[in-house]
Amino acid sequence: MALDVFTPIGGTVALAVGTATARAALPDPRIGTEDRSLRILNAGDDTAFVAFGGSTVAAAVPDDGAPANGIPIPPSHAPEPFRIPPDATHLAAICRSGSATLYITLGRGL
Structure with missing residues (x-):
């Protein structure tokens, strides 16, 4: 069985995230949309919530019982791998309180 090893493409983007x-x-x-993936590392002290979408995408923090447009990325944790949705051109992020720095690396594989 072959391993699906992550291969970085290009540089890493830093995204400062707040409330x-x-x-x-x-x-x-430019790489094929079916093959695009990324790794997100949260180097901050607070959980960040990320969302994929177009140029106006906004991330939101979920409230009790109400879903929101955000996937939690815990702080000081191993990088989280994601396959990028085919129509996504942007990533948005937000913290409930405090701040975080997300390091986003595009590549192939997970």
């Missing part, structure tokens, strides 16, 4: 939505364009969209 308002921050947004970044996904780097190097």
Whole structure:
């Protein structure tokens, strides 16, 4: 069985995240959309919530019992791997309180 090893493509993007939505364009969209993946490392002290979408995507922090447009990325944890949705051009992030720095690396594989 072959391993699906992550191969980075291009540089890593740093995204400063606070209590308002921050947004970044996904780097190097030239690779095939079915193959795009990324790793997100939260180097901050607070959980960040990320969302994928177009140029106006906004991330949100979920409240009790109400879903929101955000996937939690815990602080000081191993990088989280994601396959990028085919139509996504941007990533948005937000923290409930405090701040975080997300390091986003585009590549292939997970």
